[in-house]
């Protein structure tokens with residue numbers, strides 16, 4: 740696996756230190772790297788000077804050939820990656836051969852683009868646990884509705900944090916501006932099953948182009964929850 744060591748500027752104490760990142764995580768093979776993303780030891784360096792934990796803005800391709808999926812995290816805000824993934828005209832440094840490119844297009848691979856490390860980790864977590872990320876986005880949208888009603892504050896971001904046994908644990912970051920409040924919400928995994936049974940047949944194949952950016956904006960735009968009460972079937 741290729742690695743890049745580069746200086747990271749600590750936003751807490753202002754000092755600089757070297758940190759190693761990996762532009763590509765390729766499964767099978769890079770299981771250790773995947774684990775490091777999941778347990779937040781990759782892309783979350785601790786500053787050796789002030790010991791604060793930093794969240795990096797990484798650029799990385801996660802490619803899983805057994806599950807046939809590609810997840811790209813990029814700090815670029817333009818939509819070039821989405822376009823490239825749709826047309827197959829991709830020129831990322833880590834895509835080595837024409838065969839790679841062909842494999843990504845034509846709906847053979849499920850493709851996702853995300854813009855921060857939390858979303859990247861979440862997508863990999865979902866993939867590992869065989870959850871449909873679109874169904875999870877619908878659940879998050881519904882949960883946000885409840886949280887906003889209860890706390891009278893907007894949900895800034897919401898993520899699936901952990902799945903263990905028969906529970907899904909979400910973290911919602913609430914508030915209009917910093918300092919944000921972190922709220923942890925648990926839902927039984929049967930709720931996922933209920934959502935899946937209700938909505939999956941209204942969605943196309945997960946590898947279609949329209950799902951490349953599957954996030955909260957997508958969930959809202961899908962309109963699937965618009966006739967539902969916020970939080971329907973989600974017990975808290």
Ligand SMILES: [Zn+2]
Nearest residue numbers: 749752786789
């Ligand atoms: Zn520091």
